[in-house]
Amino acid sequence: MTTRREAVRRALTESSGFRSAQDLYADLRADGSKIGLTTVYRALQAMSDSGEVDVLRTDEGEAVYRACDTEDHHHHLVCRVCSTAVEIEGPAVERWAAEIGAQHGFTEVTHTVEVFGTCARCSA
CATH class of the missing domain: 1.10.10.10 (Winged helix-like DNA-binding domain superfamily/Winged helix DNA-binding domain)
Incomplete structure (x- = not known):
């Protein structure tokens, strides 16, 4: 294997x-x-x-x-046409997830966020 x-x-x-x-x-x-x-x-x-x-x-x-490329927490920007993906950070998303969890009494909050669009090469 x-x-x-x-x-x-x-x-x-x-x-x-x-x-x-x-x-x-x-x-x-x-x-x-x-x-x-x-x-x-x-x-x-x-x-x-x-x-x-x-x-x-x-x-x-x-x-x-x-x-x-990294083992650190990250998100992806993914092309809908060719599936090319770029690793991105989302500090605003991280803060929002922690804040919304805390507002509702949640701990150990995790999340998954992926952003989709069309890359420059496929848009051309």
Whole structure:
């Protein structure tokens, strides 16, 4: 599993945007890998559980994955057309989440925020 997991990690690292398990599987098979789709899903789940990759859901509900540059909490600006993603910080969002949680007596507040748009290259 380790070699196959490394292959999935490498495929994610070479991509600039979020990718589905099916996309990664197709790329790996096209490159000659004998990896199975179930193995790709398992590797992605393990990497997601360990915090090695970020996961988000598309408008259609599909899980897509990306190897991130930082382990620190961050958000993404994602192109709707090509799926290119940019890691962004959101200090205003962080403050708002903490404040709204405190106003309602919540502790250990977490949140997920992703911003979608069309990148400059796709807009041209």
